[in-house]
Amino acid sequence: MSSNRVLHVSKFYPPFKGGIEDVCCSIVKSVGGFVHKVICFNVGRKNSVSEVENGVEVMRVGTVSKCFSQPLSFDFFFKLRKMMKSFRPEIVHLHVPNPFSAIMTLLAIEKKSKLIVHWHSDIIEQRLSYLVYRPFERMMLKRADKIFVTSPNYKDFSEPLRDFSEKIAVIPNGISIPKMEMNAQSESLVQSIKETYAQKKIVFFMGRHVPYKGLDMLLKAEPFIKEDCVVIIAGSGPLTKELKLKSNSERVFFIGEIKDEEIAPYMTAASVLAFPSVSKNEAFGIVLAEAMYCSTPPVTFTIEGSGVNWVNLNGETGLEVANGDVEAFGAAVDKLLSDEELRNRLGAAARQRIIDNFTMDKVKFLVEKEYADLLGK
Numbered sequence: 263m264s265s266n267r268v269l270h271v272s273k274f275y276p277p278f279k280g281g282i283e284d285v286c287c288s289i290v291k292s293v294g295g296f297v298h299k300v301i302c303f304n305v306g307r308k309n310s311v312s313e314v315e316n317g318v319e320v321m322r323v324g325t326v327s328k329c330f331s332q333p334l335s336f337d338f339f340f341k342l343r344k345m346m347k348s349f350r351p352e353i354v355h356l357h358v359p360n361p362f363s364a365i366m367t368l369l370a371i372e373k374k375s376k377l378i379v380h381w382h383s384d385i386i387e388q389r390l391s392y393l394v395y396r397p398f399e400r401m402m403l404k405r406a407d408k409i410f411v412t413s414p415n416y417k418d419f420s421e422p423l424r425d426f427s428e429k430i431a432v433i434p435n436g437i438s439i440p441k442m443e444m445n446a447q448s449e450s451l452v453q454s455i456k457e458t459y460a461q462k463k464i465v466f467f468m469g470r471h472v473p474y475k476g477l478d479m480l481l482k483a484e485p486f487i488k489e490d491c492v493v494i495i496a497g498s499g500p501l502t503k504e505l506k507l508k509s510n511s512e513r514v515f516f517i518g519e520i521k522d523e524e525i526a527p528y529m530t531a532a533s534v535l536a537f538p539s540v541s542k543n544e545a546f547g548i549v550l551a552e553a554m555y556c557s558t559p560p561v562t563f564t565i566e567g568s569g570v571n572w573v574n575l576n577g578e579t580g581l582e583v584a585n586g587d588v589e590a591f592g593a594a595v596d597k598l599l600s601d602e603e604l605r606n607r608l609g610a611a612a613r614q615r616i617i618d619n620f621t622m623d624k625v626k627f628l629v630e631k632e633y634a635d636l637l638g639k
Contacts, residue, residue, distance in 0.1 A: 299345065368405060409429045435620065535558050557606075
């Protein structure tokens with residue numbers, strides 16, 4: 263059996279789209295010197311299936327139901343325990359929040375395996391179920407050999423992590439540079455996007471249409487944007503229909519999901535990224551970092567304890583306003599649209615901040631170092 267084995271336990275895994283899933287996949291693909299395997303849930307399927315993707319075994323375990331957005335499975339513990347026995351991982355890399363899998367991992371993990379808890383976010387919304395889960399969460403953190411957080415803000419403000427600071431390492435999320443690089447085809451798409459909207463300045467949003475993303479705040483802020491522009495909203499989710507009904511502005515366009523190869527062109531075509539997330543559910547903001555890499559300055563709300571206001575520095579790489587102040591949010595967007603010099607200066611600084619701090623090359627180095635330190639190598 264080869265040494266340097268890492269088993270990743272994640273709720274889902276690509277092609278399922280989600281921030282945690284993308285981070286897990288990026289680490290699996292980029293971190294060298296280790297044999298990686300993944301166990302996750304099989305989205306909406308009762309059957310389990312083992313696949314090999316880019317040389318990595320991914321076990322997708324069938325689910326029977328869902329409770330408080332948490333998939334439930336009769337087979338997960340047994341599949342996980344079997345992988346622990348056969349693969350014998352030196353490191354178990356558990357991506358949370360993922361309560362059911364976290365409890366199963368505590369039951370299945372062998373004593374000799376090191377446990378990394380990758381803390382992507384606190385549990386904010388499921389307060390009732392969290393009361394039941396919290397003792398297990400504390401057991402998990404006590405068992406952890408290392409805890410990864412995505413920003414120093416989360417380290418300082420997360421109440422569950424307060425007693426475990428000596429275990430914490432800040433491992434920011436990183437963007438894929440190849441994914442964001444422009445070529446002749448993508449440059450052509452930029453021009454096509456601008457022509458579609460009559461060369462008007464573009465305010466761009468991309469993300470899941472769920473409450474913490476604050477899309478309703480963006481719609482309320484839109485009337486306070488005085489500059490002639492369009493507001494393009496990409497993505498979808500449970501709130502899409504309701505949000506469309508709320509929007510009665512002729513300059514707001516819902517365009518649905520866009521392909522990966524369209525992300526950089528849309529962000530490059532945009533003058534401003536609207537990033538109206540309102541809670542610590544938004545722990546970092548990969549979309550935020552991607553737009554900044556494209557030299558598109560963002561407008562965000564202040565979210566205490568979130569990494570959003572660490573990625574985007576107010577007045578340096580973008581603008582930030584008080585949480586929930588939709589008039590101020592609209593005014594900040596308007597300021598960037600109307601002041602080309604400010605927009606270009608912040609955009610250039612935003613790109614450089616991402617290059618200096620938040621690429622997968624940077625993350626790869628940090629994760630490899632933490633893995634090696636855990637194994638005494």
